[in-house]
Structures are given as structure tokens and as C-alpha cells.
Amino acid sequence: KNQVEQSPQSLIILEGKNCTLQCNYTVSPFSNLRWYKQDTGRGPVSLTIMTFSENTKSNGRYTATLDADTKQSSLHITASQLSDSASYICVVSIVAAGNKLTFGGGTRVLVKP
Amino acid sequence: DGGITQSPKYLFRKEGQNVTLSCEQNLNHDAMYWYRQDPGQGLRLIYYSQIVNDFQKGDIAEGYSVSREKKESFPLTVTSAQKNPTAFYLCASSLTGSSEKLFFGSGTQLSVL
Numbered sequence: 394k395n396q397v398e399q400s401p402q403s404l405i406i407l408e409g410k411n412c413t414l415q416c417n418y419t420v421s422p423f424s425n426l427r428w429y430k431q432d433t434g435r436g437p438v439s440l441t442i443m444t445f446s447e448n449t450k451s452n453g454r455y456t457a458t459l460d461a462d463t464k465q466s467s468l469h470i471t472a473s474q475l476s477d478s479a480s481y482i483c484v485v486s487i488v489a490a491g492n493k494l495t496f497g498g499g500t501r502v503l504v505k506p
Numbered sequence: 507d508g509g510i511t512q513s514p515k516y517l518f519r520k521e522g523q524n525v526t527l528s529c530e531q532n533l534n535h536d537a538m539y540w541y542r543q544d545p546g547q548g549l550r551l552i553y554y555s556q557i558v559n560d561f562q563k564g565d566i567a568e569g570y571s572v573s574r575e576k577k578e579s580f581p582l583t584v585t586s587a588q589k590n591p592t593a594f595y596l597c598a599s600s601l602t603g604s605s606e607k608l609f610f611g612s613g614t615q616l617s618v619l
Contacts, residue, residue: 397548427607436510436596436610482548494608496541496548 396420397485399497406473407505414500416466416483421445424486428457428468431480431499440468440481470502478504509533512597512611518619519584519591527582527614529597537603538580542566543594543613552595555580556603584616592617 400415418426425444429437441450441457443466449458454471470477483497510531519525531538537556541549551564555574569588574580580599584591594615598608 402546434594434613434615436512436598436612437608438610439607442607494551496550498546498548 396487397483397495397497399481399483399500401500402498403501403503405503405505408473408475410473412470412473412502414468414470414481414483414502416468416497418464418466418483418485418495420485420487420495421461421464426457426459426466426486427484428455428466429482429484431482433479437482473502473504475504475506478502510597510599510609510611512595512614514614515612517614517616519616520619522586524583524585525616527584527595527597527616529580529582529611530578531580531597531599531609532578533599533601533609534577535599535601535609536577537600538574539598539600539608540564540570540572540580540582541596541598543596549596552582554603 396419398417406412427442428440430440431437440452440455443450443459445461456469459466480499480501482499485495487493513528539554540552543549550566552570553572555561558577561572561574571583594613596613597611600608
């Protein structure tokens with residue numbers, strides 16, 4: 394069973410609208426939780442990095458939140474643009490495994506005009 | 507420009523053939539990684555290297571081999587023993603091996619003829 398689960402698997406939103414992506418993890422304690430953006434056919438690019446003690450981190454129109462008690466993170470995209478069409482990947486660094494990185498399967502977002 | 511360069515972008519393998527994927531970085535990073543990405547799945551670690559002339563197996567090393575003769579280069583060979591090689595391969599690097607922020611290349615799509 395994957396230790397990092399993302400939902401939904403995919404979603405379609407209209408340009409200008411907001412959306413929220415979810416990431417649930419089952420292992421703790423962890424060091425960092427990262428969100429990456431991956432354009433089709435490209436490598437992932439880091440959006441935000443949060444330690445276990447941080448609740449929120451923003452990067453422009455992207456805002457990540459973290460609830461260490463419920464082991465959930467979310468990525469909120471505000472006023473979506475066509476360029477936001479991509480896959481968004483949640484990555485947890487697990488202390489117990491020597492800071493091994495565990496990747497979620499990603500959420501594919503399609504922004505339509 | 508600093509970054510990670512992967513080549514080729516697309517690669518086709520005949521049955522029984524070994525193929526090598528190139529990965530070069532000019533970020534002066536100590537650690538380099540190879541991941542495999544299959545549709546809808548999280549990235550899986552094939553091999554990683556924390557220092558020149560040293561590398562470790564990841565979660566799915568069978569059928570793959572690597573070398574780290576230079577700090578800048580970390581080529582991956584997909585051998586004929588890998589029976590299901592069709593996937594998107596991503597190379598990454600980080601400043602050190604303690605799972606900090608990863609910088610990814612743009613990937614190589616490997617397909618079987």
C-alpha cells in the first residue's frame with residue numbers, strides 16, 4: 394500500500410477558478426513534505442517545502458497547508474491559469490527510513506478556458 | 507545555465523538490447539538519483555549515488571546498472587534483464603544525500619520496439 398495517497402487522480406477546472414488537491418500520508422515522523430509541479434513530458438519542479446512544524450507555505454498562487462495531526466496536506470491553486478495544467482506530486486521525506494523520499498501518484502489538473 | 511541534462515528525450519529498445527540513458531549536471535551537487543515513472547504511479551527509486559565512485563540500489567534496481575565515475579555524470583543502463591522497461595525515466599540531483607530539494611532533468615521516455 395502506498396504510504397502517500399493523493400486525491401483526486403485528476404480534475405478539470407475552468408480558467409480563473411480555484412481548486413484544492415489533497416495528500417494523505419500514513420507514516421510519521423517525517424522530515425519534510427514537498428509539492429512538485431510536473432508539466433507533461435518534463436521533470437518535476439519544486440513548488441513548496443514544509444517541515445513538520447509548519448502549517449502553511451505559499452508560492453505565488455500556490456498555497457500548501459499541512460496538518461501533522463491528521464497527516465494531511467493540501468495544495469490550493471488560486472485563480473487558475475492555463476499554465477497550471479500539469480500533474481502535482483506530493484512527496485514525503487520519512488525520517489524512520491533514513492530520509493527516504495516517498496512519492497504520491499500525483500493529481501493531473503487540466504485548466505480549460 | 508545551471509541544471510540537469512538528460513539525453514536522449516526519446517529512446518527505443520529492441521528485445522535483448524542494452525541501452526544507456528545519459529544524465530549530466532553542472533550544479534556541483536554531490537548526490538544524484540534515477541527514478542522510474544509509470545502512468546498513475548509515484549516515482550520509484552532505481553539507483554542513487556551520494557558521492558563519486560559510490561552508488562546504492564534503490565527499490566527497483568533489478569535489470570538496471572549505473573556508474574558514477576565523475577561528479578557531473580550518472581548514466582543509467584537498462585539491461586536486457588529488465589523485462590518491462592517502457593517508462594519515463596527521471597534523473598535528479600541534490601546538494602547532498604540527505605534528501606534535500608531535488609532538481610530534476612527533463613526525462614527520457616524509453617519504449618520497446
